[in-house]
Amino acid sequence: MTVAIVLLTTALVLVVALLVGAAAGKLARMDSATYPSALTRAATTFAAVIALAAAVTAAIATLFT
Incomplete structure (x- = not known):
């Protein structure tokens, strides 16, 4: 179940990043x-959204471990 959630969240972040970049x-x-x-x-905006998502994920991951 968690693998599906991770894949769906990754897909959602990529779609949002593509839309914001466009x-x-x-x-x-x-x-x-x-x-x-x-x-x-x-391209710069796309990379910034991906970097922001990675930073938020890292911050949340430290809270749960």
């Missing part, structure tokens, strides 16, 4: 950024 890229493009610049902003 939104950041779209907003950058609407702000007249070039395509490479918008892609860079989207």
Whole structure:
């Protein structure tokens, strides 16, 4: 049961990170950024969301151990 929860949570975090990255890229493009610049902003935002999720997971894991 816990493996399923971990997999579903991982999938949810990845989907949210992809959506936030796409939104950041779209907003950058609407702000007249070039395509490479918008892609860079989207990738940076995606990486930041993944890093934030990892930090929160590490913080919660220390509470339960």
